[in-house]
Amino acid sequence: MATAPHPQSTDELFHALRENHRLPYGRTRTVTAEELVDAAERFAEPVPLVHALLELQEAYTYGSDPRKSPVVFARLLTLFDEQPEAFDERLRAQLFWRFKWVANALRALPEIPLASLRQWLTEMRDRYEKEGLGLQPYYGQAYQLAVHVGEDAALAYELWAGRRRTPHSDCEACEICERALYRVAAGDDERALEVWAPVLAGKESCQEEPARSVSHALLPLLRTGHADRARELHLAGYRACRRNPSMAGEVGRHLEFCALTGNEARGLELLAENRNLFDEVDSPLDQLDFLTGVEVLLRRVEGLGHGELPVAGYAGRAWTVAGLCAEVRGRGDGLAARFDTRNGTSAHSGRRTARLDRAPLLDALELALRARSLDELAPGDAAGAAGAAGAAGAAGAAGARDARGAAVAASGSRAAAAVPEELPELIVRARELDEEGHPDARACWARLRDLVAARDYTHPEDPAVGPYGRLCADLLSDEAYRTAERGDHASAVDLHEEAAGLYEDAGATDDVVLAKACALLAAAEVPGEDGEEEAEVKAAGLADAHAAVVRLQEEASGLAPYVEGRLLRLRASALGVRLQTSGDPAHAAVVFAEADLLQEFATRHGLTTQVSGAMLLRAGTYALSGDLPAAVAEIDALRDRLAADGPAWHLPRALGLRGRLQFGLRDAAAAHADLAEGLRLAAAWPAEAVDTSRLHADLAQACLYLGRPDEALTQLTRSAEVDLRDGKRVDAFCTYINVAQLCLDHGRIEDSIALLDSLLGEPDVTGGELDDRLVAQLRLLRARALHAGDDLKAATAEFVALAAESAGWGDDPGSHAMIAAETAMVLGEAGEFDRAGEVAERALAAHALAPRYELISNCLRELARLRAQQQGPDGLAAALAHLDEAGRVAEAARAAGFQPVGRSLETALAYEHGRVHAYVGAYEDALAALEKALGLLGEPGAEEGGAGEWAECVRLAGAVEGIYLERPAPALVRLDAAVARLTALGHLEECEPLASLAAQLRDEG
Incomplete structure (x- = not known):
């Protein structure tokens, strides 16, 4: 674990304390705080020690270590008594605020006698009275102790809630939560939710709020029929408390919510994500709250018949649901008993029993886009889902697959194919289905693969079955098709060639020819070497493969009709893929010719699968040739034929x-x-x-x-799920990225974050098995979603980490430039301008290698705006330096002939000069810059696009001129003319802010 450097002066100590204060709560922050207290003691000055002790107590309090927090506070109180002059007004306020922290910590420790808790509250009251502080905070702690013990809390509540708040009262959000919980305990969910409304709406917040209130409000929301609101708050609230030891109880309530809404599988996923809480929560009270929520979930899963599912639990051993449930039950019962013994009541056991006995509130509530069932989490399914990765096969693979008639495992929407029990019958049936191109052939091959792999396998002595080698070739051939479907054409070539050798040894000459033909087509699909003109090379390779298959077919004799049909389909597919690859219309005629040859042969021999394949190929060729009506006519004819x-x-x-x-x-x-x-x-x-x-x-x-985005999200998610079940994990992750982006585009930010969190928790992601650039794309999208969700701290941390990692992408400086530029803007938004400047420099360096003119210009202009906005005149010099650099980027872009998507970079730069000077009060310079921007933009036209930017520039110029320069007359002339022009062009929406500003100027005049 990293440790803090030893400060050599008090200035260094205070700097180290500030740096440590920025870290998330946890072991690293706590250990560093302990070391800084040791360092502060060496200076023999009370003030640095007070600051260090306050930082350490905070680390203990929010790091879920209640045993140590009171010890540190005792040292602070002694210092206050002995050297009160060391405590200025702010430190004194902090000291008396933290009496409540100690009261909370003592309640959380069942080994502390109840008399000691009451004695501490008496100490708090005496100290507050001596200092002339209001007693509302004391009565608040007395009420919380009454609730904890299980006494009649009504009087204690009135004594607290009826008093006026003081500067040392808990924050508004925390007190709202306590008042709402009082209503919940009284059985009045509706009133509780009314009390909670400001916190749940985000109007009141603090260190633990609204996450704490959200976790408690979930079940009242369900009970009052607000399931959609509960879902929304679950997504946002869970993210705010996950993996946080000091919020283990909140995590437990989210697990309970999953268990009571038919989301047991999601609950197990969240439990796995929070496995650290089993070992990192040092507060017995938080442990009890967490373990009770865990047990609610595990009992529900076990009751549904899934007690043998593997589950995340205490470190050091593997757990099943049933085993962990028993362990958690014992620990939870023990903790509840300890608190009840200390308190002399049965309150904790009673509350625990009430939670454990609660029946589900809903049969099913869709909590996440990536919905799963417990059946999908079964060990075999989980292993299969994680076992394979690869890109989907291209159209050529689809052609080869259709030629063989292969299919993959059932998607779960259909009953499994009937597989014969007897081995000889199974082998014969698999081959029959395969010849027909029937999808159920795959299930038979899968069963045979398992049987052949068994140590006790004995091959049947049956002439209808043939030798063992031929069966092995069949299985290799089936595996080759599945491998090609996943995009691994090189491996498919090896498998087909190995199968051809075994077929030859077995004397299956027809199958030898077919396997060799499939190998030729798969080889043409193997990606080319770096630097090659891939489309050209691939098209030539496909033409060569077609010619080679033709030769194979011509040299063979006596082939069975179904083999001839497959070879014809492979030939047609090779040319079809060549047309798709090259896009050359001249290649269409030969595809039609081969398709016609296939259709004529298949019709003559009754090969219905190949007739359909030929018509599909013809329709696709019409489409690639641009004749969509002919393609539709071909498909309509095929549809009628298939129906018959x-x-x-x-x-x-x-x-x-x-x-x-x-x-x-x-x-x-x-x-x-x-x-x-x-x-x-x-x-x-x-x-x-x-x-x-x-x-x-x-x-x-x-x-x-x-215009149905919600339905689109559902369909995209199902597409990804199908690919996951088929082992196409890269395809699935790419689709999920589209889902997450679509959520973001339509304002479903928490859905986007929850989906990305789920994907980033996948074993092949955490284990480093998935492509690192794909993982980076997931993380980048998550960082953008966090930023869109106003979680600037978390977004900044993710952006900074990605920028550091992408700096090592020597083969892709353009992506690093993009990530670094976004990171610099987020750092600027957070006010960390020194770091923002450093990252922007890295973005510029990467831009020099792979130009990203518009992106880098946006970054520099945004940093300038943020500096001027946040720092005022003090930030002007640095802001102008950013704009000067943006000017050099614009010059280089113009020299390179770069054309931006929207307004020119020079126009954007002039507009930003206007905003920056307006922020720092240089209004004449601002107006001049905005006039320049308007000149560069030019007058708007009737077409869409551009009018909004022009109107905004006019509005800002009007505000600078009319309000800040106090020249309303020319400002009104400008605004009225703009409104008239926009109205005449039909841009009514763009007129509104201009007309509003004009009305304001007239009213003030």
Whole structure:
């Protein structure tokens, strides 16, 4: 653990104390505070020691270490008695404020006799009276002791709540919480929520509020029918207390809330995230509160039949739900008994029993976008979900997959495929389904893979089954298709080639040809080397693969029709992917020719799967060629054919393509209808057999076009879940990133943060197995969401960490420039301008390697604005230095021919000069800069865009001129002319602030 340097002077000591005060509460801050007390004692001066002791007591208090807090306070009180002159008014106020901290700490320790607690309150009262301080804080502590002990608290409440607050009273937020809890205890949830309203709305807050109030208000909100509000507060409130030892009780109540709303799986996830609380909470009272919430959750999970699920618990051993529940029950009962023995009542055992016996309040409440069930947390499912990662296969892999008719495991929306019990029958059935291209073949191969891997496997002596080597080749071939689906084409090549060798040894000549053909196509999909023109190289490779497959087919003789059909489909797919890769319309004709050849052959031999494949390929080729009506006509013909002749599992894919074509025809409603119907039919088949993930993603796009963002979020989340179940973790994480961004764009900030927190807690993320740049993208989005949610401290910490890490991305200076620029702006917003300047310099250095003109200009201008706004005239020189640097960036951008998305960088710079000078009171300079900006912007036109920026510039110029320079007449001329012009152009919304300012100037005139 890092320790503080030993201060050599009191100035260094005070600096170290300030730095330590910035750290989060926990062991690091506490140990450093202890060392700083030791250092302060060496100076033989009372004032530095008082400051150090106050910092140490705070670290103990909010680090959940109540045993040590009273000891430190005793030293402070002794110093006050012996050297009162060392305590100025502020230190004296802090000292008497903290009598309440000691009272809270003593209540939390069952080994402290009740008489000692009452004696301490008497000491507090005597001290307050001696100092001439009001007694409301004393009566507040007396009330809290009465509640803790379980006495009749009504009189104590009146003696406290009826008194006027004093400067030493608990903050408004804390007192509101106590008054609300009094109402809850009386059974009046409605009145409690009325009392809580200012805190729950964020109007009153402190160190522990509103997180403490939120945790207590969750169940009253449910009981009074405000489930949506409870959900909203759970997301925000949990984030404020997670992993915090001093708020372990609040975490316990969030776990209880999950258990009582049908969110047991989320509760277990949150428990895992807070496993540190089992060992880091030193307050027995907080332990009791936390463990009771944990037990509510675990009892519920065990009662639902999942007692054997693994669960996070005390360090040193692996826990199941049932095992941890028993452990927690024993510890919780013991703590409650200790408090009741000390207090001489049964209050704590009674409250604990009431919580444990509470029935669920709702069957199901969707708390998070990433909703899971307990079944999905089963050990086998969890292992499977975390076991594979990789990108999705490209269109070529889809073509090969369709040629073989492979499918992946069921998505959970369909009953599992019927798998024969007898081994010979199972092998034969798997091959039959495979020839047909039936999705259920995959389930048979999966069962066979398990059987063959068993130590006692014996291959049947049955001519219908064939030799063991052929079965091994079948399994390798199936694995090759699944590997290609995950985007690992190089491995798929190896698997297909190994399968071809085994087929050859087994004398299965048809399968040898097919395996070699699949290997050729997979090899053409392997990504090229760095520096190659990848699209060109890939297109050429696909053409070569097509030619090689043609030669293979021509050289073979006596192939079974289903093998001929697959080879024809592979040939057509190779050319189809080449067209998609190159985008060259000249490549379309040969695709149509191959598709026609496939369709004619498949029709003649009754290969319905390949007939459908040929028509799908034709429709896709029409679409790539730009003939969308012809593509729709082809799909409509296919839909009719599938309805009559099958195969039924192609219908969802056909409807999916039809929906995408409707997008191209700008008919989002029709696209939505096709995709929704496709998803309905997809429920009958394994997810990957019908590309359920793609259907959900496309339906989400349709929902966005139709203005249904909530429905879009649901569909995107389901798309990611399907990919997760199929082991496509990178695809799933990328989709979840889109979900989180969409939440952010539509103001669902807490949903975004909760989703990102869940993703960042995944084992392959915490274990460093997921691509580090993808993880950085998750963290960057989380930092932006925290900033949008006004959690500036947490956002700043995440941005700073990301900026430090991205500095090492030598292969990607542009991303570092972006992250560093955003970090500098957030640091500036937090008032840390020295650090902001350092990070901005790093952003500029990265920008020199990979220019990001607009981003860097925005950063420098924002830092200038923030300095002027926060520091006034004292910050002008530094602000102008930032603007000078932004001017050099604008010159370089102009020289490089860079075109910004909106206004020019010179225009933005002139406008910022105006704002900066206005903030520091240099109004003539501000007006001149704004006039320059208006000249650069030019007059607005009728088109959308630009009018808002022009209007804002006019408004600011009018305010500077009319209000601060006290020249209302020319300001009104400016404003009236702007209003008239904007009105004539139809920009009525942009007129409103200008008209409002003009009215203000006329009223004041």
